[in-house]
Structures are given as C-alpha cells and as structure tokens.
Amino acid sequence: METFAPPNQKRDVSSEWLQVLVESALDGIITMDCKGRIIAFNPAAEKIFGYRSAQVIGCMVSEKLIPGSLQKAHESGLARFLATGKKEIIGRRVEVTAMRVDQSVFDAELSVIPVDSKTGPVFIAFLRDISGQKLAEQEREQHAINIKKTLMQAILAVSRIIEIRDPYTAGHQRRVAHLAAAMAKALKFPEERIDGVYLGALIHDIGKIAVPSEILARPGKLLDEDINYLKIHCQKGYEILEPVNFPWPVAEIALQHHEHIDGSGYPHGLQDGEILLESRIICVADVVESLTAHRPYRPAYTLEKSLKFISKRAGKCYDRQIVAACIALFKKGYSIDAIDMDELTWLSSLS
Numbered sequence: 001m002e003t004f005a006p007p008n009q010k011r012d013v014s015s016e017w018l019q020v021l022v023e024s025a026l027d028g029i030i031t032m033d034c035k036g037r038i039i040a041f042n043p044a045a046e047k048i049f050g051y052r053s054a055q056v057i058g059c060m061v062s063e064k065l066i067p068g069s070l071q072k073a074h075e076s077g078l079a080r081f082l083a084t085g086k087k088e089i090i091g092r093r094v095e096v097t098a099m100r101v102d103q104s105v106f107d108a109e110l111s112v113i114p115v116d117s118k119t120g121p122v123f124i125a126f127l128r129d130i131s132g133q134k135l136a137e138q139e140r141e142q143h144a145i146n147i148k149k150t151l152m153q154a155i156l157a158v159s160r161i162i163e164i165r166d167p168y169t170a171g172h173q174r175r176v177a178h179l180a181a182a183m184a185k186a187l188k189f190p191e192e193r194i195d196g197v198y199l200g201a202l203i204h205d206i207g208k209i210a211v212p213s214e215i216l217a218r219p220g221k222l223l224d225e226d227i228n229y230l231k232i233h234c235q236k237g238y239e240i241l242e243p244v245n246f247p248w249p250v251a252e253i254a255l256q257h258h259e260h261i262d263g264s265g266y267p268h269g270l271q272d273g274e275i276l277l278e279s280r281i282i283c284v285a286d287v288v289e290s291l292t293a294h295r296p297y298r299p300a301y302t303l304e305k306s307l308k309f310i311s312k313r314a315g316k317c318y319d320r321q322i323v324a325a326c327i328a329l330f331k332k333g334y335s336i337d338a339i340d341m342d343e344l345t346w347l348s349s350l351s
C-alpha cells in the first residue's frame with residue numbers, strides 16, 4: 001500500500017496512527033488527485049477490487065474502477081466540482097456501481113471528502129462492497145413476493161371451494177374481486193389497500209359454507225326463510241376469517257358487505273361511515289356482478305339496466321361516490337366478461 005506521507009518526511013506519532021488506521025480499515029480507502037488519478041489505495045481496496053496498489057497507482061480512477069458506461073458521468077462530475085465547487089456526491093453516502101479487476105461490476109456504498117493539498121485538491125473516497133447485502137435484500141423481497149403469491153393462491157382455492165357448493169354463482173367472487181379492485185384503483189386507493197379489496201372480495205361470501213347446499217342450489221326464487229338463512233353468511237364469514245391475522249380488514253369486509261349506507265342492510269344495519277369503505281365498494285361490485293349474471297329465477301340484467309339499478313339507489317343503499325366510480329369505469333370500457341379468471345392481475349405487489 002502506498003503511504004499518505006511523502007517519503008523522507010519525518011513522521012510524527014499521529015501520522016503513524018493515521019497510517020495504521022488506513023491500512024487496517026475494513027472499507028476501501030482510495031485517494032485521487034484533481035485530475036482523477038489514483039494516488040493511494042489501501043489493503044481493503046485491494047481486496048475489494050482485486051488489484052495490487054502498484055497496479056493502479058497513477059492510473060485514472062475512471063479507467064480502472066468504474067464501468068465503461070459510467071466513466072463519462074464520473075469525469076464530468078469531477079470537472080463540474082473543480083469548476084464550480086458544487087458538491088453533488090461529496091460529503092454524502094451514495095450507492096454506486098464499481099468494477100473489479102476482472103471487469104465484473106458490483107454495488108458499492110461510497111462517500112467522498114475533498115482535502116486541500118499543496119498541489120491542489122485531492123479526494124479521499126471511502127468505499128464498501130454492498131453486493132452481498134443487495135443480494136440478500138433481493139432474496140428477501142423475492143421470498144416475500146412468493147409468500148404473498150402463495151397466500152393469494154390459497155385464498156383463490158378457498159374461493160373456488162365456496163363456488164363449488166354454490167353452482168349458480170360460479171366465478172362470482174373472482175369477478176366481484178376484479179371489479180371492486182378496479183373501482184378502488186379508480187378511487188385512488190393506495191396499492192396495498194387495493195390488494196386488501198381484491199383479497200377481501202375473493203372470499204367475501206366464505207360464510208356461505210355454513211348455508212345448507214339445498215338452499216344454495218335451489219332452483220327458482222328463494223323463499224323468505226331461505227333468504228333469512230342465507231343472511232347468516234356475513235356473520236359466519238366473519239367468524240371464519242377473524243382469527244386470521246391478515247394485514248387487511250378481511251373479516252370486517254365479509255361481515256359488512258351487505259350493509260347499506262341508509263341502515264337498510266344486514267346483519268347490523270350500519271350506516272354511512274360505520275361501514276368500511278372496502279365493504280361499500282364490494283357491496284356495489286357484488287350487486288352489479290349479480291344482476292348481470294343469469295339466475296334460475298330471472299334472466300340476466302343488461303349492463304345498462306344494472307347500472308341504472310345502482311344509480312337509482314346511490315345515496316340511499318350505496319355510496320354515491322362509489323356508484324359514480326363504478327359507472328365511470330364501465331363507460332370507459334371496463335367489461336366483466338373480459339376478466340381473465342386465472343390471473344392475479346390486480347396484485348400491485350406482484351406486478
């Protein structure tokens with residue numbers, strides 16, 4: 001390693017300590033003159049870059065340590081600092097891409113300080129190889145994505161189980177989930193919350209598992225007592241989902257998805273702000289999807305008739321703003337029929 005003190009100059013104790021400090025540092029310490037030439041290269045820098053100091057002393061930093069595509073930016077940055085004194089990276093910790101002796105590139109953390117010397121300013125760079133840390137971060141992120149993907153696929157599986165028992169509404173929850181997430185997006189929900197709307201809608205009818213299959217599969221119009229029985233699915237859904245520690249209010253979504261803002265819904269007759277926004281959105285998506293689907297006791301409504309249905313009840317049963325967002329979505333060309341049922345396309349974190 002090259003010394004920082006000029007040869008033949010009598011060393012004092014502090015300069016020897018400085019020398020020890022530089023030689024034993026775990027970070028690469030590289031000194032560069034104002035022309036961009038390397039004038040000192042400590043042992044840690046040798047280890048990080050794979051060069052012996054004698055191989056780089058006197059060479060340009062840009063040629064030896066910086067990938068070709070970034071050399072110009074480095075040279076112009078240095079020229080700008082010398083001309084204007086403007087500190088773009090100096091005195092800050094920045095992440096950069098550096099290049100080893102074998103031309104391989106790696107992520108590094110860099111901080112640079114300028115020091116005045118008799119021959120002009122020199123720059124001391126402290127550099128740490130963070131490629132291992134970056135790789136671990138990427139692996140952690142990928143792992144989190146995989147876990148979330150698996151969670152979503154498991155929820156989809158649960159969603160299909162419910163639909164197997166309820167043949168008249170096959171695919172209903174997935175179509176509602178897609179439409180509700182599109183509405184949440186139009187209402188400018190943050191991405192994480194849109195995922196919650198999607199997931200909550202996918203299993204909003206999970207409580208139907210507690211409803212006898214002869215009621216779910218009964219052809220023709222449901223009897224009043226069947227309807228009363230069917231209404232328990234909100235509470236049952238809540239009981240099934242409540243113990244699961246979702247990062248979204250999934251259990252409350254299932255509980256409240258038949259509540260109306262004027263208090264006419266069920267199971268608790270909640271009003272306005274008492275009802276989660278997510279549930280108010282899913283409620284509207286649920287109605288539109290159900291009306292546009294064929295039922296044994298009535299033909300499918302046209303889209304126009306379905307939108308008229310929710311429009312007439314906006315501000316009474318349904319949130320006015322949510323109804324407006326839903327109608328605007330269809331006017332822009334949204335189509336329930338065009339949904340790809342096997343794609344988890346709405347998950348912001350997976351896209």
Ligand SMILES: [Fe+2]
Binds near residue numbers: 233
């Ligand atoms: Fe429902």
